[in-house]
Amino acid sequence: xxxxxxxxxxxxxxxxxxxxxxxxxxxxxxxxxxxxxxxxxxxxxxxxxxxxxxxxxxxxxxxxxxxxxxxxxxxxxxxxxxxxxxxxxxxxxxxxxxxxxxxxxxxxxxxxxxxxxxxxxxxxxxxxxxxxxxxxxxxxxxxxxxxxxxxxxxxxxxxxxxxxxxxxxxxxxxxxxxxxxxxxxxxxxxxxxxxxxxxxxxxxxxxxxxxxxxxxxxxxxxxxxxxxxxxxxxxxxxxxxxxxxxxxxxxxxxxxxxxxxxxxxxxxxxxxxxxxxxxxxxxxxxxxxxxxxxxxxxxxxxxxxxxxxxxxxxxxxxxxxxxxxxxxxxxxxxxxxxxxxxxxxxxxxxxxxxxxxxxxxxxxxxxxxxxxxxxxxxxxxxxxxxxxxxxxxxxxxxxxxxxxxxxxxxxxxxxxxxxxxxxxxxxxxxxxxxxxxxxxxxxxxxxxxxxxxxxxxxxxxxxxxxxxxxxxxxxxxxxxxxxxxxxxxxxxxxxxxxxxxxxxxxxxxxxxxxxxxxxxxxxxxxxxxxxxxxxxxxxxxxxxxxxxxxxxxxxxxxxxxxxxxxxxxxxxxxxxxxxxxxxxxxxxxxxxxxxxxxxxxxxxxxxxxxxxxxxxxxxxxxxxxxxxxxxxxxxxxxxxxxxxxxxxxxxxxxxxxxxxxxxxxxxxxxxxxxxxxxxxxxxxxxxxxxxxxxxxxxxxxxxxxxxxxxxxxxxxxxxxxxxxxxxxxxxxxxxxxxxxxxxxxxxxxxxxxxxxxxxxxxxxxxxxxxxxxxxxxxxxxxxxxxxxxxxx
Numbered sequence: 001x002x003x004x005x006x007x008x009x010x011x012x013x014x015x016x017x018x019x020x021x022x023x024x025x026x027x028x029x030x031x032x033x034x035x036x037x038x039x040x041x042x043x044x045x046x047x048x049x050x051x052x053x054x055x056x057x058x059x060x061x062x063x064x065x066x067x068x069x070x071x072x073x074x075x076x077x078x079x080x081x082x083x084x085x086x087x088x089x090x091x092x093x094x095x096x097x098x099x100x101x102x103x104x105x106x107x108x109x110x111x112x113x114x115x116x117x118x119x120x121x122x123x124x125x126x127x128x129x130x131x132x133x134x135x136x137x138x139x140x141x142x143x144x145x146x147x148x149x150x151x152x153x154x155x156x157x158x159x160x161x162x163x164x165x166x167x168x169x170x171x172x173x174x175x176x177x178x179x180x181x182x183x184x185x186x187x188x189x190x191x192x193x194x195x196x197x198x199x200x201x202x203x204x205x206x207x208x209x210x211x212x213x214x215x216x217x218x219x220x221x222x223x224x225x226x227x228x229x230x231x232x233x234x235x236x237x238x239x240x241x242x243x244x245x246x247x248x249x250x251x252x253x254x255x256x257x258x259x260x261x262x263x264x265x266x267x268x269x270x271x272x273x274x275x276x277x278x279x280x281x282x283x284x285x286x287x288x289x290x291x292x293x294x295x296x297x298x299x300x301x302x303x304x305x306x307x308x309x310x311x312x313x314x315x316x317x318x319x320x321x322x323x324x325x326x327x328x329x330x331x332x333x334x335x336x337x338x339x340x341x342x343x344x345x346x347x348x349x350x351x352x353x354x355x356x357x358x359x360x361x362x363x364x365x366x367x368x369x370x371x372x373x374x375x376x377x378x379x380x381x382x383x384x385x386x387x388x389x390x391x392x393x394x395x396x397x398x399x400x401x402x403x404x405x406x407x408x409x410x411x412x413x414x415x416x417x418x419x420x421x422x423x424x425x426x427x428x429x430x431x432x433x434x435x436x437x438x439x440x441x442x443x444x445x446x447x448x449x450x451x452x453x454x455x456x457x458x459x460x461x462x463x464x465x466x467x468x469x470x471x472x473x474x475x476x477x478x479x480x481x482x483x484x485x486x487x488x489x490x491x492x493x494x495x496x497x498x499x500x501x502x503x504x505x506x507x508x509x510x511x512x513x514x515x516x517x518x519x520x521x522x523x524x525x526x527x528x529x530x531x532x533x534x535x536x537x538x539x540x541x542x543x544x545x546x547x548x549x550x551x552x553x554x555x556x557x558x559x560x561x562x563x564x565x566x567x568x569x570x571x572x573x574x575x576x577x578x579x580x581x582x583x584x585x586x587x588x589x590x591x592x593x594x595x596x597x598x599x600x601x602x603x604x605x606x607x608x609x610x611x612x613x614x615x616x617x618x619x620x621x622x623x624x625x626x627x628x629x630x631x632x633x634x635x636x637x638x639x640x641x642x643x644x645x646x647x648x649x650x651x652x653x654x655x656x657x658x659x660x661x662x663x664x665x666x667x668x669x670x671x672x673x674x675x676x677x678x679x680x681x682x683x684x685x686x687x688x689x690x691x692x693x694x695x696x697x698x699x700x701x702x703x704x705x706x707x708x709x710x711x712x713x714x715x716x717x718x719x720x721x722x723x724x725x726x727x728x729x730x731x732x733x734x735x736x737x738x739x740x741x742x743x744x745x746x747x748x749x750x751x752x753x754x755x756x757x758x759x760x761x762x763x764x765x766x767x768x769x770x771x772x773x774x775x776x777x778x779x780x781x782x783x784x785x786x787x788x789x790x791x792x
Contacts, residue, residue, distance in 0.1 A: 020107075022109070029063050030082045031103055031177035033102070034178070044118045064076045080111070108124050137200055173436065277469045307462050337501060340499055371551070371552070380429035387428060391433045426476075449487075451490065453473060460531060503734055510543065518534055523561070534580045604705075618731035620736075668702060707781060
């Protein structure tokens, strides 16, 4: 201390006790003569405060080296600290206390005298060395005072009282401590200033810290001045971010957003984005750079960039062009379906000769359960490509296909782009399931949106509303499935190559069950072949008596029911092998659910057997006609559609015209109503192919001649009696064969279609081709007319 020290200052000095309670501070350094509030929460610290209040109200304040340490020991805090007097204490409801302390003097801990129940140490009071007045001291003092004023002018939050006190201080040590306590110094830097005993040297360090603070505040003000001229409400976040960025650069801290942006740019280069997509991504990256990390716009930009850089723009899986391997894979997974398999092999052959050829858009049409969807997976495996599937059943929103525009909250790409992203390659086998069940409402027409997707000439520039740039779908092999073609709009259907998949006959189902279904079900139910086996006759009985379908789903369910019952026995401890036979099948599945022999018990008048096509396969259709007293009206029941009603009207008109050649025929129709009924009235029926069956049943009633019950017929009738061709021939032939029909009457124009049906399906059936209804009547009606014919 210099010679000019006043007597008052001498009197102000306090003689510290030799032993003091110790309070370890986490995030602050206390300087002498500084008054500061502290929050105390640790039990040891609270007891140290209580001890100090009980004695001299003086406590030793030291700073922890690591603020994260909850129970500091002797090596966890700095030895050099400040002895302070507790001016005031307040207990809080949560158990913590608040104290107001004033630093008295620098002090050093010699050693800890106790650690429990609180820290207490022997301390040594440190007197500051003297200093000599001179130009350097005066210059430093003035510089620090001016810097404090400048810092306040640049916006630093320092109390005006502090500035006034600093202006009146002449002691360099006191001035240094006051300035240091009002700067946001790091703990290490503040501790170094506290441990610097020489007042002039301490003042130099504080002057350097003030100079650095002035530089930061000046840069902050410069950024503020530049941004304020064009700032409005939407630009405030940008200004704050620039401010934060400048501070981070000064402090040498890393910028996470910059690293993220650099990662996006790296992905653009690695994914080999097309020029248009790369330009759009770069534009969005620049927007991200100008946005605040926590703003809503930043989240939208990040999501968009994640999609753009995550899509497989240039990732293409190599095709395995091996025709024999493809045939083997298709044969392993599916029995039959020769036409489909041949088409896939042809596609591979063309790809082998010309790798740049555009893939076909195949459309598998057939009843449920025949393997349309699983066939798509097999094609992907045969080609060595990834498989993606999108179910279109019930889709009514065009945005499901093309995506939402980014102006909407929660916008995402369409399901086409999402599925390709999940596949991870740009050329997967993409199955669009149930395209005949797409809906249409005020949200758009998804099938129209798919026109671009399924056109090889256009889908190389497919634009998803969310992406906003062209995405190449030309390398994707699209496969669609449908149960029926009628609901599909013509322009949509025109883009696809339709392949019909018919239902399976009994023998095909038997082979599929033995090769695929039963092994899968045995494994799925935890069984082995040593515990269960099926005879061929038992499988045939399940197919014939418990299922009635074109596909295999119900067959799989019934076989699974058998496996479950066997699994229950095995789990219960039953030993031995369960052999499923014809005799035991009813014990597992109950009484038979369907009757394969659906024919009438005898030939009947007014009942003709027709053949119908349904989405689940072919079926027999019994046409019943009854003449009741009336005035010649036509009554139709059985939930018939408009087309079928018109066929019945045409058949009746032809029969009336032909009745003129019969004795009393005209009078018969004038005195009777004709009631046409098709059983299974709860099931809607429609179509023109029952025309000749209805006409035959009407003429059967007119002539009182029975109809041959083992003869089935299908064909559309005209008013002249001509028989027109029909569709669904294979399904109808399958229904006739399964029901025990012997003779099938078909339109002459369908004779060419019969060549496409396998010979084993036609075995046991006699096909007769007719061009006119008179030929049908000649073959279908038995016996002689009971009403005499008029002479011709």
